[in-house]
Amino acid sequence: xxxxxxxxxxxxxxxxxxxxxxxxxxxxRPLVVDEAPACGGQIYRQRLVxxxxxxxxxYGSEAGKAERLHAAFAALDGRVDYWPQALLWNLRDGMAxxxxxxxxxxxxxxxxxxxxxxxDRVLPILGWTLPGVxxxxxxxxxxxxxxxxxxxxxxxxxxxPLLYLVAWQYMKAGVEVAAVxxxxxxSVKLNLFKALPLDAxxxxxxxxxxxxxxxxxxxxxxxxxxxxxxxxGRVSGIAWREGGRKRRLACDGVGYGLALRSETQLADLAxxxxxxxxxxxxxxxxRDAAGRASVPGVYLAGDGAGIAGADAAERAGERAALAxxxxxxxxxxxxxxxxxxxxxxxIGRLRDVxxxxxxxxxxWAAAIDDATTLCRCExxxxxxxxxxxxxxxxxxxxxxKAVSRVGMGRCQGRMxxxxxAEVLAAATGKPIDAVGRLRAQAPVKPIPLALQxxxxxxxxxx
Amino acid sequence: MSxxxxxxxxxxxxxxVGSSAALALxxxxxxxxLLDKGFCGAQASGVNYGGVRRQGRPRExxxxxxxxxxxxxxxxxxxxxxGEFLRSGHLKLARSEDDMAVLEAYAAEVxxxxxxxxxxxxxxxxxxxxxxxxxxxxxxxxxxxGHANPxxxxxxxxxxxRRAGVHVLENTPVTGIARNGEGFALEAGEGVSLxxxxxxxxxxxxxxxxxxxxxxxxxxxxxxxSMIVTEPxxxxxxxxxxxxxxxxxxxxxxxxxxxxGGERGLPLEDPDFSRPRGEGAxxxxxxxxxxxxxxxxxxxxxxxxxxxxxxxxxxxxIGFSGTTPGLIHAFGFTGAGxxxxxxxxxxxxxxxxxxxxxxxxxxxxxxxxxxPSGPAGQDRISHGSDARSQSEPQxxxxxx
Ligand SMILES: Cc1cc2nc3c(=O)[nH]c(=O)nc-3n(C[C@H](O)[C@H](O)[C@H](O)COP(=O)(O)OP(=O)(O)OC[C@H]3O[C@@H](n4cnc5c(N)ncnc54)[C@H](O)[C@@H]3O)c2cc1C
Ligand SMILES: Cc1cc2nc3c(=O)[nH]c(=O)nc-3n(C[C@H](O)[C@H](O)[C@H](O)COP(=O)(O)OP(=O)(O)OC[C@H]3O[C@@H](n4cnc5c(N)ncnc54)[C@H](O)[C@@H]3O)c2cc1C
Numbered sequence: 001x002x003x004x005x006x007x008x009x010x011x012x013x014x015x016x017x018x019x020x021x022x023x024x025x026x027x028x029r030p031l032v033v034d035e036a037p038a039c040g041g042q043i044y045r046q047r048l049v050x051x052x053x054x055x056x057x058x059y060g061s062e063a064g065k066a067e068r069l070h071a072a073f074a075a076l077d078g079r080v081d082y083w084p085q086a087l088l089w090n091l092r093d094g095m096a097x098x099x100x101x102x103x104x105x106x107x108x109x110x111x112x113x114x115x116x117x118x119x120d121r122v123l124p125i126l127g128w129t130l131p132g133v134x135x136x137x138x139x140x141x142x143x144x145x146x147x148x149x150x151x152x153x154x155x156x157x158x159x160x161p162l163l164y165l166v167a168w169q170y171m172k173a174g175v176e177v178a179a180v181x182x183x184x185x186x187s188v189k190l191n192l193f194k195a196l197p198l199d200a201x202x203x204x205x206x207x208x209x210x211x212x213x214x215x216x217x218x219x220x221x222x223x224x225x226x227x228x229x230x231x232x233g234r235v236s237g238i239a240w241r242e243g244g245r246k247r248r249l250a251c252d253g254v255g256y257g258l259a260l261r262s263e264t265q266l267a268d269l270a271x272x273x274x275x276x277x278x279x280x281x282x283x284x285x286x287r288d289a290a291g292r293a294s295v296p297g298v299y300l301a302g303d304g305a306g307i308a309g310a311d312a313a314e315r316a317g318e319r320a321a322l323a324x325x326x327x328x329x330x331x332x333x334x335x336x337x338x339x340x341x342x343x344x345x346x347i348g349r350l351r352d353v354x355x356x357x358x359x360x361x362x363x364w365a366a367a368i369d370d371a372t373t374l375c376r377c378e379x380x381x382x383x384x385x386x387x388x389x390x391x392x393x394x395x396x397x398x399x400x401k402a403v404s405r406v407g408m409g410r411c412q413g414r415m416x417x418x419x420x421a422e423v424l425a426a427a428t429g430k431p432i433d434a435v436g437r438l439r440a441q442a443p444v445k446p447i448p449l450a451l452q453x454x455x456x457x458x459x460x461x462x
Numbered sequence: 463m464s465x466x467x468x469x470x471x472x473x474x475x476x477x478x479v480g481s482s483a484a485l486a487l488x489x490x491x492x493x494x495x496l497l498d499k500g501f502c503g504a505q506a507s508g509v510n511y512g513g514v515r516r517q518g519r520p521r522e523x524x525x526x527x528x529x530x531x532x533x534x535x536x537x538x539x540x541x542x543x544x545g546e547f548l549r550s551g552h553l554k555l556a557r558s559e560d561d562m563a564v565l566e567a568y569a570a571e572v573x574x575x576x577x578x579x580x581x582x583x584x585x586x587x588x589x590x591x592x593x594x595x596x597x598x599x600x601x602x603x604x605x606x607x608g609h610a611n612p613x614x615x616x617x618x619x620x621x622x623x624r625r626a627g628v629h630v631l632e633n634t635p636v637t638g639i640a641r642n643g644e645g646f647a648l649e650a651g652e653g654v655s656l657x658x659x660x661x662x663x664x665x666x667x668x669x670x671x672x673x674x675x676x677x678x679x680x681x682x683x684x685x686x687x688s689m690i691v692t693e694p695x696x697x698x699x700x701x702x703x704x705x706x707x708x709x710x711x712x713x714x715x716x717x718x719x720x721x722x723g724g725e726r727g728l729p730l731e732d733p734d735f736s737r738p739r740g741e742g743a744x745x746x747x748x749x750x751x752x753x754x755x756x757x758x759x760x761x762x763x764x765x766x767x768x769x770x771x772x773x774x775x776x777x778x779x780i781g782f783s784g785t786t787p788g789l790i791h792a793f794g795f796t797g798a799g800x801x802x803x804x805x806x807x808x809x810x811x812x813x814x815x816x817x818x819x820x821x822x823x824x825x826x827x828x829x830x831x832x833x834p835s836g837p838a839g840q841d842r843i844s845h846g847s848d849a850r851s852q853s854e855p856q857x858x859x860x861x862x
Contacts, residue, residue, distance in 0.1 A: 271731065391621065396501065399504065402613040409693075442743070448761055449748070450751040451747065453744060
């Protein structure tokens with residue numbers, strides 16, 4: 001055992017894997033923890049059992065990247081410590097609590113790379129809690145990891161690049177896709193042309209998805225409003241307004257989402273300073289171009305620090321690792337670091353354009369029906385939240401949580417905080433950043449009461 | 463933005479103590495300003511465990527505690543919500559013969575105070591509370607005690623005060639108080655100034671600063687009691703649970719979550735905020751799984767802690783300043799101010815109006831800290847197992 005603790009990487013997605021690789025190249029032995037049973041993160045998530053599908057079936061145009069990334073991590077075997085199915089549930093001052101195989105371990109670390117990724121962002125709509133409704137990412141995970149579809153006649157609704165991607169993946173997998181309902185008006189898609197010089201590949205791929213969906217007879221509707229999901233006990237249809245007219249479609253599965261939101265709880269527990277980000281409409285941990293957080297020794301990479309996609313995540317992970325090396329006075333490739341930063345800046349510009357092409361329908365928040373469930377863990381409706389805010393004269397999200405229980409349940413606001421903030425802002429007439437952000441509390445996800453502290457501290461590497 | 467108020471009473475600190483005083487004073491017809499550096503009820507009063515318990519308090523607190531006891535069932539008419547107050551009973555567990563002896567001695571000591579304590583042996587416990595682990599030896603039940611939702615009660619008092627016409631100034635830290643002629647001049651927030659005849663110092667864990675400013679230093683320290691809460695579960699715990707000698711305290715809310723406390727957290731860099739320690743939270747969780755077998759497979763979903771003032775003799779400071787006419791102190795509740803606060807509010811209002819109160823509060827005089835500490839000061843200190851202060855005192859005077 002060496003006296004010096006290891007760098008700790010949270011997340012074995014694109015960002016975490018590239019960070020680990022850079023550490024190993026510099027002679028360090030990081031500890032990588034990830035809740036998932038296998039590496040790959042969200043986008044390159046691996047199937048749970050071998051089921052005959054090829055990598056091409058699973059990842060489509062991104063199969064090559066997925067294979068390279070999985071192989072890169074496999075090649076680190078023996079030179080990193082890797083704990084899969086390990087939940088990092090608490091963090092403070094160089095110590096992390098990690099629940100792994102029924103026990104929990106206290107891990108001292110020296111240098112922390114947070115590559116925690118993202119989850120779907122939603123604004124609740126009537127019927128969104130009915131069985132048969134999934135988030136867009138959830139729909140994709142069902143297909144990727146479990147090889148099953150969320151229904152036999154499925155509608156995908158919402159905004160964000162995943163909307164067309166997942167619809168297309170379902171179509172390719174042989175599932176009937178009844179429609180794609182895009183909340184953005186068709187006109188804003190013209191923004192995509194501005195993205196061509198930044199990354200023609202991505203833009204053309206997106207356009208190809210839409211074109212192929214149309215070719216196969218999938219209805220693509222834009223500028224939809226008043227979305228609601230219908231059904232008694234399970235999804236039976238979806239209704240919306242379009243250019244003033246009411247429309248409705250029968251279906252037995254709905255994939256719904258409004259792009260992604262960063263998973264920032266651990267950055268919060270680590271003490272990082274946050275700033276409001278207009279583009280993501282979210283409070284994000286502050287980082288410099290290399291990924292350094294406001295707390296020395298903490299580095300942020302990938303979607304967890306701001307939504308930028310998988311290609312950016314790979315580069316940000318590597319860049320953050322180089323920053324740690326630099327801060328420790330270890331030799332590192334400066335040119336490579338500069339090149340990575342330039343790439344990240346380019347991708348950042350691309351994200352700005354994509355965001356304009358898939359805008360978040362913030363104006364929906366004011367129109368959410370009072371009867372709609374806002375926080376599904378605690379079963380709190382939008383009406384109850386408005387009532388509580390009004391009764392206690394509240395215009396701040398942590399106060400709202402205190403008096404309404406919104407964000408107080410099992411998910412700790414991961415699913416409902418963004419929507420609650422939107423509803424509160426709309427109800428009080430405040431700009432979204434003025435209502436603040438939910439302070440994170442450990443455990444970041446539920447852990448069993450009887451969880452026992454592991455007696456043996458894990459081996460620390462040379 | 464500058465603002466000036468000329469009022470009867472300025473209250474520094476919008477915790478439950480300050481806001482219940484504000485409401486009581488307003489109902490007596492005074493003009494009142496309630497100032498908080500953050501949001502009213504966002505500190506100890508809004509984040510505590512929610513135990514509404516008389517059992518286990520030092521004898522000298524009981525008259526005041528009884529006064530508060532009469533307020534709790536009237537919340538709905540007083541502030542418009544019931545605050546989820548539930549007269550569930552408070553059951554204090556004994557793990558050993560020694561613990562049981564302490565509970566028996568306490569019951570005898572306060573027998574004339576009207577708590578109606580009932581001592582329960584092992585068999586009785588098994589029969590009436592089969593969800594408690596068989597290793598528990600016995601208990602003392604106070605049927606009239608219970609629990610409530612601090613988040614609602616404390617914010618509820620502040621908003622009721624606002625509706626009644628109190629000037630509630632949030633995000634307005636009081637930065638200076640000075641004697642000024644017949645009254646006081648206060649500086650607060652950005653450009654807020656007040657003139658008040660009377661000032662109440664109910665600034666919780668921050669109150670020592672104001673006491674010291676008026677030449678009355680107090681040995682106030684800060685504690686950070688630490689809580690965990692489970693996911694919602696089917697109804698198991700029918701009473702508010704405490705434990706002699708500390709360890710854990712637990713209750714189940716209407717929604718089904720079990721709230722359990724018992725350790726202490728650590729302050730963050732900004733010491734106004736704190737966080738439970740991972741090991742501490744784990745210890746509470748493990749103990750809970752032992753004492754309540756039905757919770758063995760439950761999940762903990764959240765931890766938290768809060769910042770509270772603590773006094774070495776476990777009694778608060780309540781009453782007039784010894785140095786400054788018109789200044790009234792009310793702080794230092796040492797982990798047990800939630801239940802008693804609505805009574806304290808009434809007492810403070812009486813003090814402001816009449817210069818005296820019908821409830822005995824001599825034991826809480828700030829003067830006890832200005833005298834050289836003799837034996838008289840000492841005998842308030844020890845009550846049963848109080849000495850074991852690190853594991854959170856279900857022993858006399860703190861928490862639950
Ligand atoms: C459901 C979903 C599907 C997506 N599908 C696509 C897609 O098809 N195409 C596309 O371009 N982009 C997709 N994205 C976006 C994509 O996830 C990212 O661009 C990319 O994966 C970001 O990589 P990352 O390394 O930052 O994070 P991720 O790949 O998300 O990896 C983060 C990892 O951190 C782990 N983790 C987080 N918190 C903890 C913790 N407390 N303890 C232990 N482990 C933890 C997670 O288990 C996860 O494996 C999807 C996002 C989501 C949420
Ligand atoms: C986690 C926890 C669990 C507890 N459990 C229980 C329990 O179960 N039962 C029980 O009876 N008691 C319990 N207590 C104790 C109880 O919460 C406190 O004793 C009680 O709330 C104290 O009320 P307060 O009004 O004095 O203080 P606080 O609620 O702390 O209010 C003081 C207020 O003063 C404000 N302030 C400070 N400085 C300034 C300034 N310069 N200008 C303006 N405002 C200022 C603060 O912002 C704060 O809002 C617990 C305490 C904690 C922390």
